[in-house]
Amino acid sequence: VWCRHEELVDKSLVLFHELASGYSSSKTLSKLDVITLALRHHGPAQLPFLNQSGNPRHRTTFYTTLTRILLMDDNGLLELELFMAPFVPVLQHLQAFFAQAAISEPDAATMSEAKGLLTGVLRDLRGVCIGTANRRAYVAFFDWLYPDYLPMLVRSVELWWNDSSVTTPLLKLMAELVHNKCQRIA
Numbered sequence: 001v002w003c004r005h006e007e008l009v010d011k012s013l014v015l016f017h018e019l020a021s022g023y024s025s026s027k028t029l030s031k032l033d034v035i036t037l038a039l040r041h042h043g044p045a046q047l048p049f050l051n052q053s054g055n056p057r058h059r060t061t062f063y064t065t066l067t068r069i070l071l072m073d074d075n076g077l078l079e080l081e082l083f084m085a086p087f088v089p090v091l092q093h094l095q096a097f098f099a100q101a102a103i104s105e106p107d108a109a110t111m112s113e114a115k116g117l118l119t120g121v122l123r124d125l126r127g128v129c130i131g132t133a134n135r136r137a138y139v140a141f142f143d144w145l146y147p148d149y150l151p152m153l154v155r156s157v158e159l160w161w162n163d164s165s166v167t168t169p170l171l172k173l174m175a176e177l178v179h180n181k182c183q184r185i186a
Contacts, residue, residue, distance in 0.1 A: 063125075
C-alpha cells in the first residue's frame with residue numbers, strides 16, 4: 001500500500017540516501033540485517049515501489065544508495081557479482097526478446113512488457129553506475145556489463161529509436177558510463 005504514495009517513497013529514499021552519505025552512518029547501515037537483505041534481494045518482487053510508474057527516478061536513487069553502501073569498503077567489490085545477480089534474469093529475458101524480435105515482429109503486449117522491463121533496468125543500472133565512485137568499482141561494474149549486455153542496449157535503440165521513454169534512460173545510462181568523475185575511467 002505504501003508504495004503507491006509517491007511522497008512517502010520520496011521522503012523515505014531521501015532519508016535513506018542522506019543516512020548512507022556519511023562514512024560512519026553508512027558503515028552502521030551496512031551492518032543492519034535489513035540492509036544485508038536488501039543488498040541480496042532488491043528486485044521489484046521484494047520492493048513493490050520499483051514497479052510504480054510514478055516512481056521512475058526513485059529507482060535510480062535507491063540503487064545509487066545501495067551501491068554506495070555495498071562499495072564503501074573493499075569487501076563490496078567481492079560481493080558486487082552477488083549484488084548484480086537479480087539483474088541477470090531480467091537482462092537475459094530482454095536478450096531473448098531482442099533475439100526473437102530480430103526474427104519476427106513481436107505482438108503489442110510483448111513489446112510493452114519488454115519496454116517496461118528495459119526502462120526499469122536502465123534506471124537501475126544507472127543508479128549502480130552512479131554509485132561506483134572509484135576506478136576499481138567502476139571497472140568491476142563495466143566488466144559485468146560488457147560484453148554480455150551492452151550490445152543488447154544497441155538493439156533496443158534500433159527498435160525504439162523514436163520512443164523517449166526508452167532513449168532517455170538509455171542515454172542517461174550511457175552518459176554516466178562515459179563520465180570520468182573521480183578519474184574512475186582508466
